[in-house]
Amino acid sequence: MKHRPILVGALLVVVIYGCSKADDVMSFMGFRKPANFGAPVYKxxxxxxxxxxxxxxxxxxxxxxxxxxxxxxxxxxxxxxxxxxxxxxxxxxxxxxxxxxxxxxxxxxxxxxxxxxxxxxxxxxxxxxxxxxxxxxxxxxxxxxxxxxxxxxxxxxxxxxxxxxxxxxxxxxxxxxxxxxxxxxxSANSRYDSVVRQQGPAFTPDEQAGYVIFKSKCSNCHQEPLFTDNSFRNNGIGVGYNDDQGRYTTTLNPADKYCFKVPSLRNLAYTAPYMHDGRLLTLDAVLDHYTHEMQDMPTLDPLLKQNSTLGIAVTTTERGLLLSFLNTLNDKHFITDKRFSEQAQ
Amino acid sequence: MKRILTLIGIATFIMACSKESNPAPAPTGEKATLSIQFDNIIGSKNLQLNTGNYTNAAGEQFSISKLQYYISNIRVKTTAGVEFVVPQDSSYFLVNEAEPASQFLKVRVPEGDYATLTFVLGVDSLRSTMDISKRTGALDPSSGMDAGMYWGWNSGYIFFKMEGLSAAAPVDPSGQNKFRYHIGGFGGYSAPTLNNIKTIVIDLTAGGIARVRKGREANIHIMTDVMKLFNGGTMVSIAAHPTVMFSDYSVLIANNYTSMFTHDHTEN
Known part of the structure; x- marks a missing residue:
């Protein structure tokens, strides 16, 4: 009888401990692979x-x-x-x-x-x-x-x-x-992701048309769902002011000269300027590059010079549709997620 | 002719097989300490950092301010041909001319009479790509690398580093006539790249086998003649190549310095 307060106390501790543990689990989910992504590479x-x-x-x-x-x-x-x-x-x-x-x-x-x-x-x-x-x-x-x-x-x-x-x-x-x-x-909560995972409204007709163009003209390198194939390519932007030879500096393979990693297209709206040295300030400038400003070089990626024609053919209409689709790759949730922000000291 | 070739083929196959399935028994018995000393010299002179002046085959005068290299994956073979491989986790050493203690590598091997010493100049590709928690001590790029034996931008160890001053070298941004040889390259991880890992085999018979016994410490005294870096199959000129790091030319330098190790004697 005289032990009861201690027992109650012990029980309370257990209950409280259990609760706080459960709360932790609730608030921190750990790493979760998005349903539309493949297996992670990181060990x-x-x-x-x-x-x-x-x-x-x-x-x-x-x-x-x-x-x-x-x-x-x-x-x-x-x-x-x-x-x-x-x-x-x-x-x-x-x-x-x-x-x-x-x-x-x-x-x-x-x-x-x-x-x-x-x-x-x-x-x-x-x-x-x-x-x-x-x-x-x-x-x-x-x-x-x-x-x-x-x-x-x-x-x-x-x-x-x-x-x-x-x-x-x-x-x-x-x-x-x-x-x-x-x-x-x-980052896997863009409109594109919700469409692909069938968790939200479908693409608008413009976005859908842009998606079709994207898949025929861009997705060889910018592969879904990461929107990069993690390869290194020379995309014909020409030698930069500092003659950065990119991948070649780490492999010494002449075929890698002026090749850089294919960047993801996710969050494009937030990540200007573009290219490895940030020389293109807007998405329009990027599309201008791919359609008619490409420079030929020995290591230019063959996909960008098919039938001896430089660049990717995109009509003005197609360009507008493509931009509509690219805008669905922006993940507002990612750039505002408080978990990733600097915390108060 | 064909028959001979076939026989050689079979012999090779058997050798490969026996190596795979029937490894020679490792020396047993109690372990004792074997010391391997790397005594850095240059030509016929003892190396003196900063103060010594030397002349290479290209006729260029120079002094040396820094000399460091990795020795790893040490193996020894007895006079009977039985090999012992030092456990890899205790088989990485950074020899630094500025730190005398670093020039004595201590490994534990079974008691025995050893006639062959094998080691790697550099760091093997497996360890070069291992999880960071497995790269301790001299290999830890995230804490113990103030010796600067690591390339962060192109993940990999610098196997051999020698720097010094020479009037033949052009003035660098710091105002010094400095030459820098930073040699590395483990073969690449995501793409094949140059490989400067060198395995060195040294026969101890002429200079004296190492008799490893408990309670004693045999010391294999190796001379490392860094002049070989300049004067080898390729005559390296400081004026023509004052800075060699991750580049194709580094292969020629590594090929040169592979011959810099000689066994002088053994103290038993």
Whole structure:
């Protein structure tokens, strides 16, 4: 009898614990493959995605201490409202306003990407953050310094403990946490997706007509559902101001000269400017390029020079329809999802 | 003629088979420490960072400010031909001329008399593409790489790095006449690329076999003559090639330096 209060107390604890656990499950769903996507490429079995790991990765993503003078975070050049690109910048300015040489690519659907960077030089998402952190024109920091700063920080040791069981802060743990955040950046809630998954209204007649044109003229490279086939191609935009030879620099294969990764067309409305060096400011300029401004080069993709004719034939009417379809690829939900935003400290 | 070819074919096949299905028994017995010393020299001189002045076959004077290279995948074979492979997780070392302790590689091998030493100059492709959590110590690109032996932009290790000053090198943006040789390339992951992984086999018979016993520490003393980088099958000129990194020319440099290791003696 005299033990009853303790027992009740214990029961209460169990109930409360159970509840809070259930709430966690409700609020954090973990990684979910959209029904219209294929199997992810990222090795999830090597990095179990947890709420604590995701939240640590998110904090690191928005952490300016990753840069030499604590001024630049990943989120500075990968802004959520621009689908994690650097809106309005052809190339990005990093530390001390030093300019890079390529356009900041969107961070979305990384779990399905076999390679990273415009030239595919990085083959594992877990290795990707090292590049901007140590690049002198981006964050210009050493990994050793970053880890020292995180170890000395009042919050990080506890956050690493929450995510990995102990408060030890290592490079691999940091990379795994950042991958957890980036893998969760899934963009699959555009109008196109809801049509394909039959979860919303069908395409308008214009969008449907544009979709048909897209499938006949664009989808060889911009394959659904990612709207890229992850290949590297020379799309005939011609040599840029800095003679960036793209994929060739990482493979030294002459056939790869001036080839760059086929970018996804998802979230096009948010990710201008376009091309690897951001030289085209509008979608109209992109379509002008493909229809009549293409430059011939030895490594030009053969799909863009069929029957000795440069470019892709698109009539003015077709162009309007195509744009209608492309606009269905914008995922407002992705660029406003609070889970992916910088959180209050 | 045909019959001979057939016989050779069969012999090759049998050899391949026996290698697959009947591996020679690994040396058993208690393990002891084997030390392998990489003593960096240049021509007939002991290498002195920064202060030493040297002349290559192209007639160019230079000094060396940095010398680092990976030694990995160490194997030893007894006088009876029995091979022992050092467990891979304990078989990656970064030799750094600026850190004397790094020039003594300590591995644990069974007691025995060893006549052959085999190692990789560089990092094998499997480890180069392994999950980051499996790349510890000298191989961790996310924490322990202040030695700068990693290319982030083109994921892969720099196997061999030598830098120095020479009047033959053009002035670089930092105002120095510096040459830089950063040699890597594991063959590529998503596309085939150049492969500068070099496997080196050293016969210890002439210089003295390593008698590994408990309570003692045999030391295989290797001389690494970095002049071979310049003076080999290709005569490398600093003026013509002051900076060689991930490029086709790096293959010629790697082919040159493959011959830089000689066994001097063994301390038993």
């Amino acid at each position: 999830l079995e090597n990095n179990d995605i947890t709420q604590a790991g995701f939240e640590l990765g998110r904090k690191l993503f928005y952490e300016p201490r990753l840069s030499r003078n604590n001024t630049i975070s990943c989120g500075d050049c990968h802004i959520q409202t621009s689908a994690f690109t650097h809106h309005g910048h052809d190339v990005s300015h990093g530390i001390d306003d030093r300019l890079g040489s390529r356009n900041s690519p969107p961070i979305m659907n990384m779990a399905w990407s076999q390679t990273f960077m415009w030239d595919g030089g990085v083959f594992d998402l877990d290795l990707q953050p090292i590049v901007p952190i140590t690049n002198p024109v981006e964050m210009d920091e050493t990994m050793a310094n970053v880890l020292e700063k995180l170890r000395a920080h009042p919050q990080y040791p506890a956050l690493f403990k929450k995510a990995f069981g102990t408060s030890e802060i290592t490079g691999p743990r940091m990379m795994k946490a950042m991958s957890q955040f980036m893998v969760m950046l899934v």
